[in-house]
Amino acid sequence: MTPGGWQERDARLSRRLGRSWPHGPLLTALPLSPTARVLDVGAGDRQLLQALRARGHPGGLFGIDPEPGEGVRRGVAEQLPFPDTSFDTVLLVRVLAHLHDPARALAEARRVLRPGGQLVVAAQGEWHLARLRSLGGPPWEPPAPPTEADLLFPVVLTPEDVRALAASHDLSLGEWDLTSPLTDTLHLRVEVKRR
Template structure:
């Protein structure tokens, strides 16, 4: 089963599984958006759980692989300047330097190739722009035998359990680490801020 089919099937249950558990950390991450108006890309916008938490002054574009997720996101964007696009986070359909900020919430550990997503993020981000990441990552050198054992099965349905953020970041030298803080599950989930040089 590919990622598009998986997320089409789980779209009706996605909110129930994630809304309460992640709301506070999403808000904490999004608080780092600038005060002045900016062009903001929400990569993997999903059902739009971030949308009610966003300030109104920005122009937002949300991209997701599945129509089912975007249909659930649209009602949550009613108060925002929001445009949605169905597309692939590993091959973003936008010109270089199109955005001032990119939000990557719970997307890097979902994708087959998170490094491709981060490289595309750097490409579409204007110099000096920021990236806000909220996701689950293994620490460098972390063995995590249970996560690695479950990964081949779980990654076919919903998410990867074996992504090491530092390895992904190393593929994109245009992005530099600004902040890295533990968020949930004893630091398995992290809040990360990057800047485009």
């Protein structure tokens, strides 16, 4: 995927969903205390934290990323530059699959959590754009059923969306008829663990 490709893809999906994907649905689903100190690991350009602040969250918001944007501290998930028990909530949103040592990152996230704090891990699930990913391949079959904590949202993709999203995923559409909209699903698998 080209640099910035995921931001363009998220912006397109947000337009179709009618709210910020995946931050809007995730923040709506999370039980965050209004005064929680929150660390976003893999914060990038701080979009998730900005969305949280826009919702009126008055608590401390911190971000860390190897290639940080403005207001985000430089660092890696496997070695968080914070003391033990520093945060009420640690967020790892679409991060673990990109790390060299996910187990070490999870251990670090637990280390910086206060007792009773929550670790939130979210990643694209099997249903995420499953119909789109099946175009030009074998017939679409529904993936395994989602879990109770999963966030699923139907989305209607225009033919232009289908072409752009397929290109962003390096998918070949073959001879697929792109004259009709495609109904698909956005899927965020969410796991919340208490320390």
